[in-house]
Amino acid sequence: MPKNYSAMLRYKTIDECLRNNFHYTIRSEISGYWTLEELAQSCYESIGVKPSERTIKLDISRMRSGELGFEAPIENCYGIGYKYLNPSFSIYQSPLYKNEVEKIVSSLNLLKTFKGLSYFSHISKSIRQYTQQSIVQDYYQYDPIGIIRGFEFFDYIIKSIEQNNKVEIIYKPFIESNSFHLLFNPAFIKEYHQRWYLIGTNEANKVYNLAFDRMESIFPTSFECNVDRKVLMEKYSHVVGVSVPELGQLEEVIFEVEKDTIPYIQTKPLHSSQQFLEKKTNSGAFKIEVIPNIELMAALLSLGSKCKVLAPESLKITLKNEISKMQALYL
Template sequence: MSSNKNALIRYKTLDKCLKNKYKQYTLEDLIDECSEALFEFEGKESFVSKRTVQLDLQNMRSEKFGYEAPIEVYERKYYRYSDPDYSIHNISVNESDLKAMNNAVQILKQFKDFSMFKEMNGVIQKLEDSIHSTNQKSIIHLDKNEQLKGLEHIDVLYEGILNKKVLNILYKSFNARESSNFVVHPQLLKEFNNRWFLICLHKGKMYNLALDRMESIETDEKIKFIDQDLDGDEYFKDIVGVTVSPTMEPRNVVFFVDSSNAPYVKTKPLHKSQEIISENEEGTIFKICVQINNELERLLLGFGNCLIVHKPRKLRLRMEEKFKSGSQNYENLIVPD
């Protein structure tokens, strides 16, 4: 059990004892009560030290967690609340606190129909009830698409990663004629551009599988799970999107953005490595250091004629070719009446 959870159990136990009007608790009694409470939760002997309980009482008295509990020692021996109606669960909140919690509730409500957050519906309702939340419309709107195909798979994939289970996924990529079985060791879930991907190990190589191409998922208990111990921030640090190459080194990508669009790129960098090389009245030259993948190309193409890639040469030529091809498509376009 985590130390934070242990502390919460001790605080709850101490609160129950300190508000008990019919029993006198010494420090030793409080230690015994906390040890017994932890034993009930953990199912094994858990001795709580005298120093731990003394620190807990000190923290409850202080402003550290917002309790400021009126704990007194009478007859130099017994502990109780000087206010018989006090409890750490009855902490009052001011108007500012209520507004902050109400704003948080409005944001959480946007996830109520999202698969992973369905179990939170009751929690959100309790929050609304407890803080007297109004029926105001949400001021903060998050970009999401609950109708996106594949969201129904998130729960089982999440559980597979959490519990380290090998999964057998029936998968059909966009360019495949038939579905194929992928026996994978799931590592991470990644959202990019409003689509979800599973980062997994398959036949010794890392893959990213789009959730909207998954047809069915089954757990395979016979195969031992291989944990790659991936850290998402570290794994994706050199890319835009989800496609990571184990062999490709990140390259310096230098590009020009005209003056009307440069402020958007300055305030919303294409990658955390982004820096400004130079700028003038016509525009700004930026540099990012990333692996070259399809997601990066699509992002750069999305700026249209407002962005020009300078380096690397191979990427510049590929962008040029795609713009030429796009231009020809419009030139040859026959629009039906």
């Protein structure tokens, strides 16, 4: 049995014993106390392995310390045994500490950025009830997103993904004049540059990334999804953004930036695979392993003259052509 699992079973058993206020030890006529030997014997009866008294003492010390997420009020009356000072205490009913509530409240303040995100509203309500106060303080400044069109479908999408059900979507691309109907296998949601996308496949197994703000309506169904979520998420982990070229291949992209730009690229990588290759006198080289796409090109071009792509050759040619078109606009 793994050590951590065995320890958790002992904590559970010790907790159950110390909550029994009608127990009498052989050393005292006062109820509620347990000796180390009795606690060890109870653990043996529960999990089939009898721990030493030293192990039980260490368990009690950890239960008191707070390192397990609670501070059990265990009293040691020398010569008699151990008991809970608060008879109603249980490690499975311990309250949130003030600092834990503050962290949750802080996170909820960030979630308020997304207007209309009702998926988390019940959490905010529960915390307000728990703390008996409104969450009003805000210590963050961010680019306001406001009400995102299509975000009212968030709940339906999440529930459909969790239940592994298809959804029916009425969708209208920016470049099309008419909407179209889609029976869709939702795989996962991805955010990129403050725009949210639903990634999945249609009935013909064609992959789509559907922007929330272009969804006109969505209807949950009881039909089971037939999408390999793990494979699709793995594929999308190799791109910057949300587009995967149909014939795209994973490649090593090596680029060089000016000396002053190095720390910006290091602290805000273009992709999770980014590696710093070498630092020269006036520049530094980086490598990422991605499937080149339009979002990667946009990210590299956004660095302007401070960045030069060294490989692969195909990406260099594509960027040269794009830069030539841009230059022609200003001639």
